[in-house]
Amino acid sequence: MSGVSFLEKLLDGVAVDWKALGDACFFEISNSGRKPVKASLREPGETPYYGANNIQDYVEGYTHDGEFVLIAEDGSASLENYSIQYASGRFWANNHVHVVRGKAQVNTRFLYHYLCIVDFISFLTGGGRAKLTKGSMVDIQIPIPCPENPKRSLEIQAEIVGILDSFTELTTELTTELTTELTARKKQYNCYRDQLLSFKEGNVEWKALGEIGEFIRGKRFTKADYVEDGISVIHYGEIYTRYGVFTTQAYSQVRSDMAVSLRYAEPGDVVITDVGETVEDVGKAVAWLGDEKVAIHDHCYAFRHSMDPKFVSYCMQATPFVAEKAKYIARTKVNTLLVKGFSKIKIPVPYPGDPKKSLAEQARIVAILDILDGLTNAVSEVLPYEIALRQKQYAYYRDLLLSFPRPEEVAA
Structure with missing residues (x-):
């Protein structure tokens, strides 16, 4: 549909008057x-x-x-x-x-x-x-097509409204469909993840994180310290919004002269938040798989261990461990989990007597969860893209359909 020719055809030579609101x-x-x-x-x-x-x-x-x-x-x-x-x-x-x-x-x-x-x-x-x-x-001036004939004017307005409302309805339907699909995928993913990490059968020992590794707390920095080119850092707020289960790069940097005052996560560490607006947010984790160390905020701990880092990160997001974390959270102005609480949280260690076999089993589970996580993320990425595309399409036709000639354009 050509918006300009359609509008011209719809107007069919009738006058357009502009009225102040x-x-x-x-x-x-x-x-x-x-x-x-x-x-x-x-x-x-x-x-x-x-x-x-x-x-x-x-x-x-x-x-x-x-x-x-x-x-x-x-x-x-x-x-x-x-x-x-x-x-x-x-x-x-x-x-x-x-x-x-x-x-x-x-x-x-x-x-x-x-x-x-x-x-x-x-x-x-x-x-x-x-x-x-x-x-x-x-x-503010509003165009009124065919003002001398109110019936015809309302017909023109109604036809334009019908087209634009159809675009709006299609966008709403698509959003609902994709949101439903995303919800179903997330539910399916969470179910499989929880099943894989429940270890109801098999050779497994549940160990407290304090037995498996150590916690290194980060040092404070603020947005005022951010620069475009400096020391790579992970801010705790970004773990909620920008990172998934793992990452190989940091999204933020702070001043290079802060290097000595900061604390760092090393490759293979799991960076875990200690605060959150909800119980689910507390203890949200991202495995740091970058080639070099990364500085972490003081509302984060770097958990240093000998397990598969993505396996640990997946465990921290799973439903049973959310309930486990909840036991140790201090509910003050914000939900907080201190290192003593983190140390008591238990996660499964498959084949505890055979480190090589244990890591192989962890890697197997991680590979399955990576596929499921990838499918869920694919739908998550499609949703905003498709919505933005429909909104752009709507805006394009809306602008064309409402580009009524102004008096100075007619005179020219």
Whole structure:
């Protein structure tokens, strides 16, 4: 489909008029009903409570009922892709959004799609927390095709909305399908991993980590110490977000003059976090398989041992060991697991009397888990890529379908 030719065909020579969002003949601004409520004072319910970027809560009561577009007044997560939300039915709007809708001659869903392509930056005021005042918002121009014929105008708007909504629906369906597939793969992977590491049968001894190796705690560094070219480091926060079961390279570096003050994980060590927002996060591990040593943060321990490092790392993620770790976690402001607790956590050591055979069995299990982990990660990587692709496709056609000629272009 050629977006330009389709729009030209759809318009079929009819005029396009541009109306300011403050034109009361075409648009309604319903800001007067907005009402902010502190989280502690909200009464739980089923009504969505909207803030600048998304639904923040579900509450009793409502401020608006109908079909509206919510434009961030301040606090938009992005200024380039300004926060525009579509709400229908009963909802609660706080004072960080402008609440607008089309009147008889304007399809509110059409208004939503068009506002998504508006460059709001020129309408914003303020510094660190840019604000879209009502006085600026009312000057935003909206195209109205065939204004002299409201019936035909609404038909054109509806056809554009139908196409763009179809793209949105396809993206939603794909996201749901891939998310379901990913959830199933993760569940399957976790099941196989836990079975492989349960050792209900066979020659195995469960040993405490303190019997198997030693723990070396890292030294503190901050983001202010980061540089583009320096000493490779692993920050504990990155283990939650950037690393998998193992890694051969670090993602961050700190100043070279810090070398003497830091502590390091050596090749084959397993780097383990000692804090986390959840019990599952505490003790999350990554096997360091790089060629050289890497500095570690003071919320990490380098576990030095003689086992297969990936086997140890897989054990630390498995369901039985999450429960084992939970026994020793101190629940203060953050969940913390100290070295005494780590030392007591037991993991299976297959063929404990035969080191060579033990490592071979560990390697066999690791090879199976690597395949399963790779399949799960493949789906994880496809999900954001496919969603981004659909969103890019939607944005392309949206821009073409909403590229109405402006008066100065017609005159030229």
